[in-house]
Amino acid sequence: MYEGGRYCVDVLDQLSAARAALGSVAMLILEDHVNTCVAEALEGGDGRAKAAELLATVGRFVRSVRPKMDAIRARLFLVSIVALALAWPAGAALAHEEEEQVPARTLVKQAIALLRGQPEQVEAIEDKIHDALAAEDTEGVDLELVERADRAFEEGKIHLAQDLLEEAIGAAPHRVVATPNPEPGMPAPSPEPEAEPSPVLHERALRGGLRAPTGVAGPVLLGLAGLAVLLGLIVVRRVR
Amino acid sequence: MAAVAARPGLGRRILDALDERLGLRALSYPVPEHANKLAYSLGGLAVVSFLLLLATGIVLAQFYDPMPETAHTSVRRLITEVTLGAYLRGFHYWAAMAMVVLVGLHLLRVFVSGAFKRPREGNWIVGVILAGMTALFFFSGTVLKWDQEALEALEHNIEIGELLGRLGFWFSPRFGGVPLLLRIYTVHIAILPALFFLIVGVHLLLVKRHGIAPSPFRHGPEPEPTEPFSRHLARLGGFALILVGLLTALAVLAPPGHGPAPVEGIEVTKPPWPLLWLYPIENWVGVSGILWATLAVFTALLVVPFVDRGPERHPLRRLAVVVPAALVVLAILALIVYGALTPVTTHIEG
Numbered sequence: 001m002y003e004g005g006r007y008c009v010d011v012l013d014q015l016s017a018a019r020a021a022l023g024s025v026a027m028l029i030l031e032d033h034v035n036t037c038v039a040e041a042l043e044g045g046d047g048r049a050k051a052a053e054l055l056a057t058v059g060r061f062v063r064s065v066r067p068k069m070d071a072i073r074a075r076l077f078l079v080s081i082v083a084l085a086l087a088w089p090a091g092a093a094l095a096h097e098e099e100e101q102v103p104a105r106t107l108v109k110q111a112i113a114l115l116r117g118q119p120e121q122v123e124a125i126e127d128k129i130h131d132a133l134a135a136e137d138t139e140g141v142d143l144e145l146v147e148r149a150d151r152a153f154e155e156g157k158i159h160l161a162q163d164l165l166e167e168a169i170g171a172a173p174h175r176v177v178a179t180p181n182p183e184p185g186m187p188a189p190s191p192e193p194e195a196e197p198s199p200v201l202h203e204r205a206l207r208g209g210l211r212a213p214t215g216v217a218g219p220v221l222l223g224l225a226g227l228a229v230l231l232g233l234i235v236v237r238r239v240r
Numbered sequence: 241m242a243a244v245a246a247r248p249g250l251g252r253r254i255l256d257a258l259d260e261r262l263g264l265r266a267l268s269y270p271v272p273e274h275a276n277k278l279a280y281s282l283g284g285l286a287v288v289s290f291l292l293l294l295a296t297g298i299v300l301a302q303f304y305d306p307m308p309e310t311a312h313t314s315v316r317r318l319i320t321e322v323t324l325g326a327y328l329r330g331f332h333y334w335a336a337m338a339m340v341v342l343v344g345l346h347l348l349r350v351f352v353s354g355a356f357k358r359p360r361e362g363n364w365i366v367g368v369i370l371a372g373m374t375a376l377f378f379f380s381g382t383v384l385k386w387d388q389e390a391l392e393a394l395e396h397n398i399e400i401g402e403l404l405g406r407l408g409f410w411f412s413p414r415f416g417g418v419p420l421l422l423r424i425y426t427v428h429i430a431i432l433p434a435l436f437f438l439i440v441g442v443h444l445l446l447v448k449r450h451g452i453a454p455s456p457f458r459h460g461p462e463p464e465p466t467e468p469f470s471r472h473l474a475r476l477g478g479f480a481l482i483l484v485g486l487l488t489a490l491a492v493l494a495p496p497g498h499g500p501a502p503v504e505g506i507e508v509t510k511p512p513w514p515l516l517w518l519y520p521i522e523n524w525v526g527v528s529g530i531l532w533a534t535l536a537v538f539t540a541l542l543v544v545p546f547v548d549r550g551p552e553r554h555p556l557r558r559l560a561v562v563v564p565a566a567l568v569v570l571a572i573l574a575l576i577v578y579g580a581l582t583p584v585t586t587h588i589e590g
Contacts, residue, residue: 102505106504109503110504113500113503113506113508114506114508117508121508205387205497205499206320206497206498207497208495208497208498209494210493210494211494212493213492213493221327221488221492222488222492225486225488225489226485227485228482231478231481232478232479232483232484232485233478235474235477236475236482239471239474239478240475
């Protein structure tokens with residue numbers, strides 16, 4: 001086509017269609033494989049080995065797609081940097097540094113924080129989880145749990161996904177994953193067997209805002225507050 | 241008997257004895273009557289809220305751990321485990337809000353009543369410096385609580401430091417030998433308070449030196465009656481009691497929240513409302529917008545007495561200056577509302 005003198009954009013469109021088609025063929029074969037070979041292996045009792053093989057295959061498949069994506073992203077990034085630098089010479093170039101390989105552990109932490117603070121940002125959360133699954137540095141992350149979290153998130157089970165992700169980096173080892181914590185209250189703190197002095201990742205936000213006074217101290221303090229206001233008003237009225 | 245009867249009462253004698261040694265009566269120098277209005281007590285109330293922040297801050301410092309690994313947990317522990325800890329933190333939080341508002345209102349009062357005019361231009365500049373320090377107090381306090389919002393605030397601080405090039409070395413996490421959070425802690429609890437006391441001292445001495453500025457709203461040729469300054473102090477004490485009561489009630493009824501432990505590389509929060517007007521500006525211009533907007537506002541404040549120079553103090557006869565200033569204030573308020581409504585965006589790439 002190209003040598004035949006066709007318009008470059010048409011050629012590119014054909015190429016991306018072909019690439020997408022290859023991707024869907026791979027997906028079909030993968031589905032078939034899971035439905036037959038893997039299913040049989042699971043019934044036959046040697047599911048573990050098959051699962052490991054499957055994970056490795058999927059990993060290779062994902063990585064074969066990823067690096068190209070990164071290269072394209074890097075090029076887009078360079079183009080936008082140049083555009084920014086031309087349009088706005090001062091400062092802009094400093095705002096972006098070259099993208100580094102982010103370890104899976106960091107990505108999982110980011111996904112957890114997004115789930116906690118901005119659960120409506122579905123795409124951003126999916127991106128973080130998928131990036132974590134594709135990351136090269138997977139130290140300190142149980143990828144199997146991340147995959148389960150990925151599936152849970154796709155099914156809309158946000159709390160389960162969050163718990164699984166926390167479990168995947170060893171942040172909530174005390175929690176029984178089968179019964180996810182539905183309340184954003186605070187679970188009891190537990191000793192964490194981690195080497196990294198981790199911030200207490202399993203904590204949810206303590207919400208601010210209006211609330212009724214609790215315990216003894218609340219009403220007592222409110223009474224004192226009223227007294228102070230009253231005294232103040234008397235002083236202000238008298239001294240003019 | 242007659243000699244005994246001539247002696248003054250016990251209270252009087254104690255007061256005399258104290259006055260002889262401490263010079264208390266020097267405080268009853270005359271000030272104009274209008275100084276007793278609430279509008280002329282806003283600066284005094286800002287100092288009161290500063291003292292309240294100092295008192296509560298001293299207690300909070302006994303429970304706060306400024307190392308990045310443990311800071312978040314120590315704040316959580318203060319809220320959930322320390323007796324009255326949550327109320328103390330709530331009081332500190334609301335006193336900080338009160339101080340920001342009071343400093344802003346005091347600044348507006350001085351501007352509207354033309355009290356910065358000759359010979360008080362120097363004290364206006366001292367006051368603008370104090371307002372800037374209040375902003376720094378507020379910002380550094382935001383970082384100390386070390387939740388997601390705090391970390392994002394610090395990341396913006398670092399980013400702005402990088403925009404300043406070499407000059408921004410102070411804000412770099414690579415400068416100094418201790419973590420940046422610890423350095424911000426020393427700024428919040430030692431460097432800023434010490435400087436603030438010093439400069440407030442200068443501010444008050446200059447107010448004493450020049451006297452209270454005449455009211456622009458007073459008519460008639462007869463001189464304004466005066467009151468002793470000690471009376472102004474007593475009335476300020478009354479206002480201070482009301483302030484303490486309101487802050488306590490707010491600490492009980494509307495305690496501040498505390499976000500989850502911070503995670504680097506994402507932006508999911510917005511700044512607290514006094515800084516929220518910068519958020520939409522950052523959306524439109526980028527991180528550098530924060531720097532330029534802040535510089536613009538403070539530069540504008542510093543040049544006020546050199547632009548608005550005539551002897552006229554009445555705001556309606558200074559419309560050329562008052563109208564633009566009102567527009568700036570309205571724009572900032574509108575940006576705060578807009579910033580509260582706008583969705584969360586990422587500004588800093590990880």
